[in-house]
Amino acid sequence: MNVIIVKNDTQIGQKTGDLILNKVKANKSAVLGLATGSSPISTYKYIIEKTKAENIDWSNIKTFNLDEYKGLEPTHEHSYRFFMNDNLFNHINIDKNNTYVPSGAIKSNQEAGEYDKEIEKAGGIDLQLLGIGTNGHIGFNEPGTSFDSITSIVNLTDETIEMNSRFFANKSDVPTQAISMGLKSIMNAKEIVLIAMGKNKAEAIYHLVEGEVGTQWPCSILQNHSNVTIVVDEQAASLLKK
Ligand code: F6R
Numbered sequence: 001m002n003v004i005i006v007k008n009d010t011q012i013g014q015k016t017g018d019l020i021l022n023k024v025k026a027n028k029s030a031v032l033g034l035a036t037g038s039s040p041i042s043t044y045k046y047i048i049e050k051t052k053a054e055n056i057d058w059s060n061i062k063t064f065n066l067d068e069y070k071g072l073e074p075t076h077e078h079s080y081r082f083f084m085n086d087n088l089f090n091h092i093n094i095d096k097n098n099t100y101v102p103s104g105a106i107k108s109n110q111e112a113g114e115y116d117k118e119i120e121k122a123g124g125i126d127l128q129l130l131g132i133g134t135n136g137h138i139g140f141n142e143p144g145t146s147f148d149s150i151t152s153i154v155n156l157t158d159e160t161i162e163m164n165s166r167f168f169a170n171k172s173d174v175p176t177q178a179i180s181m182g183l184k185s186i187m188n189a190k191e192i193v194l195i196a197m198g199k200n201k202a203e204a205i206y207h208l209v210e211g212e213v214g215t216q217w218p219c220s221i222l223q224n225h226s227n228v229t230i231v232v233d234e235q236a237a238s239l240l241k242k
Pocket residue numbers: 034035036037038039040066067130131132133137138139140
């Protein structure tokens with residue numbers, strides 16, 4: 001695992017943005033896995049700036065997002081589809097038909113599993129971007145999730161609902177379920193880049209890099225992948241020993 005420690009959020013955005021843009025430049029029809037939340041915002045901002053400055057072509061790039069809140073319409077301001085349009089897709093020349101976010105209207109795991117088939121049809125994910133929960137979740141794969149999981153309907157833990165309530169008016173407005181790519185779906189990506197900033201991510205980063213591999217810290221599964229880079233600030237890296 002390649003661990004890159006930088007000073008701040010801006011540097012996380014630059015470093016991660018360059019890793020993603022290098023893929024896009026090298027392969028005009030690359031398939032990217034994308035994340036939402038606060039961690040990737042600086043990365044998306046940097047990508048938008050560079051894309052404009054260097055006229056980078058996204059017209060044949062495909063993207064698959066990790067997750068969506070169950071029950072939220074794509075037009076809902078807290079849906080992850082809305083987030084992606086607002087923070088990235090509306091500002092680059094990507095074809096929205098090539099951007100996939102699980103539908104919040106999915107009602108069964110059978111329907112949810114179709115998402116993995118779409119990814120496979122696209123040739124698999126070349127580079128998967130991830131954030132990480134304070135409890136070590138990646139995607140919305142909460143502690144205890146099977147390492148064999150594929151895209152499915154998942155229950156959010158109280159900790160995750162509490163953390164994500166900062167984006168909503170009230171905690172009671174946060175959906176309690178989501179549709180999330182599974183741990184196996186994530187591990188199928190050819191390359192993975194995970195970003196984290198701040199002290200509250202330090203414990204999860206410790207378990208990801210140096211902890212024992214097990215389902216209690218879902219992030220630890222990444223130790224079994226051969227091409228993982230994590231880009232973190234000093235606070236998120238503060239519990240690493242090696
Ligand atoms: C988002 C996702 C989540 C977040 C994680 C961290 O698509 O799958 O795993 O990456 O909850 O969220 P932030 O970045 O808001 O701290």
